[in-house]
Amino acid sequence: MKSSRRRFLELAAGAAMLPTLAAVAAAQAYPLRPVRIVVPLAPGGATDIIARLLGQWLAERLGQPFVVENRSGGGGNIGTEAVVRADADGYTLLLVSPPNAINATLYEKLNFNFIRDIAPIAGIIRPPLVMTVNPSVPAKTVPEFIAYAKANPGKVNMASAGIGSGNHVTGELFKMLTGVQMVHVPYRGGGPALADLVAGQVQVMFGSMVSMIGYVQSGALRPLAVTSAVRSDALPGIPAVAEFVPGYEAIDLWGLGAPKNTPTGIIDKLNAEVNDWLSDPKVKTRLADFGGMPVGGSPSDFGRLIAAETEKWAKVIRFAGIKPE
Numbered sequence: 001m002k003s004s005r006r007r008f009l010e011l012a013a014g015a016a017m018l019p020t021l022a023a024v025a026a027a028q029a030y031p032l033r034p035v036r037i038v039v040p041l042a043p044g045g046a047t048d049i050i051a052r053l054l055g056q057w058l059a060e061r062l063g064q065p066f067v068v069e070n071r072s073g074g075g076g077n078i079g080t081e082a083v084v085r086a087d088a089d090g091y092t093l094l095l096v097s098p099p100n101a102i103n104a105t106l107y108e109k110l111n112f113n114f115i116r117d118i119a120p121i122a123g124i125i126r127p128p129l130v131m132t133v134n135p136s137v138p139a140k141t142v143p144e145f146i147a148y149a150k151a152n153p154g155k156v157n158m159a160s161a162g163i164g165s166g167n168h169v170t171g172e173l174f175k176m177l178t179g180v181q182m183v184h185v186p187y188r189g190g191g192p193a194l195a196d197l198v199a200g201q202v203q204v205m206f207g208s209m210v211s212m213i214g215y216v217q218s219g220a221l222r223p224l225a226v227t228s229a230v231r232s233d234a235l236p237g238i239p240a241v242a243e244f245v246p247g248y249e250a251i252d253l254w255g256l257g258a259p260k261n262t263p264t265g266i267i268d269k270l271n272a273e274v275n276d277w278l279s280d281p282k283v284k285t286r287l288a289d290f291g292g293m294p295v296g297g298s299p300s301d302f303g304r305l306i307a308a309e310t311e312k313w314a315k316v317i318r319f320a321g322i323k324p325e
Contacts, residue, residue, distance in 0.1 A: 027265025030090055034065040037256075039095045040079025042072040045190075046210055046290060050124060050254055051095040053286060057277045058270075068095075075099055075164060075324065077110060084112040088259040090266035094118060096255040098166040101309035105317045106164040106324055115310060119262050120302035122274035123255040127292025128228035129170050129206045130213075131241060132221045137203050142225050142244040145204070149180040158182040159193040159202040163325050167193070169313055170206040170227055170250040172320040177245050186325075197221065206250070209234055209291030226291070227251065234291035253309055255295065255302050271299055 035058070039051045048070060055066035071079035076099035086092035096118070104114050131142070137156075139145035149156045160167035163186045175182060185202050187193035190211055197205045198220050206227060213234070215221040225241040226232045227250040232240075241248045256274055258267065277283055278294040287294060295302070316322075 027263055027269055030266050030269060031062055031064040033091065034067055035091050035093060036067055036069050037093045037095055038079045038083050039068055039070045039097075040072065040076040040082075040099070041070070041097060042189075043070045046127075046208060046252075047095055047097040047254065050287075050290075053283070054095075054124070054256070054274070054277060057280075057283070058273055061273055061276075066093075075103055075106070075162070077103055077107065080114065080118070081110075081112055083257070083259060084117045086259050088119075088261040088263075090258060090262055090270070092259065093121070093270075094257040096120075096253070096257045096306070098252045098254075098309075099164075101253065101306060102164055102166070102169055102313045102317070104310045105314040106322060115303075115307060117260050118257040119260050119267060120299045120306060121256040121258055121267055122271045122299065123253065123295030123297060123302040123305055124274065124278070125254050125287050125290055125292045125294055126251045126305075127209055127290040128226040128232055128240075128251050129166065130209055130216070130226055130235070130238070130291075131174070131204065131206050131224045132197070132212050132216065133204045133224060134197055134200045134202070135219070135222050136200050137222070139224070140222065142239070142241055145224055146178050146180055146244075149182060153181050154183060156180075156182045156204060157185045157202040159185050159187060159197050159205040161190040161193055162186045162188060164317075164322055165190075166208075166250075166252055167206050168322070169316050169320075171204075172322065173248065173250055173316050174206070174241065174245070176316060176319050177248050208252070210289060213291075228292075232291050234288060251292070253295075253305060255305075267299055 037051050037055050039048050041047045051068045055068050058066040083094040139148045158171045196202050216223045223238050225239050229242045229249040275296045278296045
């Protein structure tokens, strides 16, 4: 009798382990077919470039194509929702970008909850923006700019890539911590905003280092500071805003995510690959063009970063009363 009972328990334990063993086997075999990396923004920007660099690495390492699919619209919400609704099998991934943390508060009615519905895989890079002015602005430092803006209320126009964009909320954080008044001028994209900044139609912009650095080096634009807490190796001679405005920090965040309930084994496998990618010297050199340091770390590390960024921008959006277009 005892023997039969023992045999029954052994069989039950073995049956209970079958799903776990199947999941491990699936993760080891992954991927068996092409994988999509959804970029929820238009092609050609920093998010798209990072996705393609990572996709090439993953394809070479894992033996299947990692195809970048641009699904822009809705400020990044359309592409993000497509990943949220996809099967949680590791074959649809999301290139997480700054709008994901911003949109959680900016849009009152989303069909998803980003933190709940996207499983973090790994952080990629956190580059600062550059606070840049047209040379017609007499200010050459952040304190001089603050004094100039306060002395000329309503005359300083701040360009951005659109309402609720990273440029916009970064500038609103500056306004919140300094008390200066700047007129926000939203454009349909960073390109037109930058063109008008160079032309002198607007006076200041908090822009990505990738887009700004050429104009800065040519003298067409004057950099006042980077938005990280400390100076950037890409522009070592340029101070950080935080040197003059205590507590100021605004850094973009990119990473890789997947639909919730994606098997842990697949998440961990992709996390290891992203970390290996970030440690490659050639990749480090390429990402240095973005002005930020690689992030890496565990999925939970990336999850904490997403939560912190979401909370931070929620405060700024509510303070400024920002509403989507």
